[in-house]
Amino acid sequence: MQDPIEAFFAGYPPEVQAISRALRAMVQRAMPQANEILFAKQNHIAYSFSKSRNDTISYICPLKDYARLGFMYGTSLADPHRMLIGEGKRLRHVKVRTIEEASNPALQYLVEAAWADALTHMKKRQKT
Helix, strand or coil: CCCHHHHHHCCCCHHHHHHHHHHHHHHHHHCCCCEEEEEHHHCEEEEECCCCHHHEEEEEEECCCCEEEEECCHHHCCCCCCCCECCCCCCEEEEECCHHHHCCHHHHHHHHHHHHHHHHHHHHHHHC
16 A cells, blocks of 8 residues: 555655655654644645644645745744744745755754754643
């Protein structure tokens, strides 16, 4: 049986598939306890504490020319390499245009920081 996420990636150009796979592997290494949820109709894979969209920490969104690595609470992340873009109240993302960019250690740093930040939020939520 084919992995549904691999089937989802198959609808994109080969370079975007490779970028998305590299990002997926990196996120899985950086957040091994996270739930991986495919939201094909919304065009992304979410990484979450639970099966709920409300607990999403980060996401991968393949597009025509690049893949987006997003962070639901990106405004609270330290970003020493100034990779995060966006203008919303919380959400930030990185446009990953090449496989080399997908291998940038600064991306893994952001994912690890997002996981640590989310753990803090979850502990506070559980106390209330």
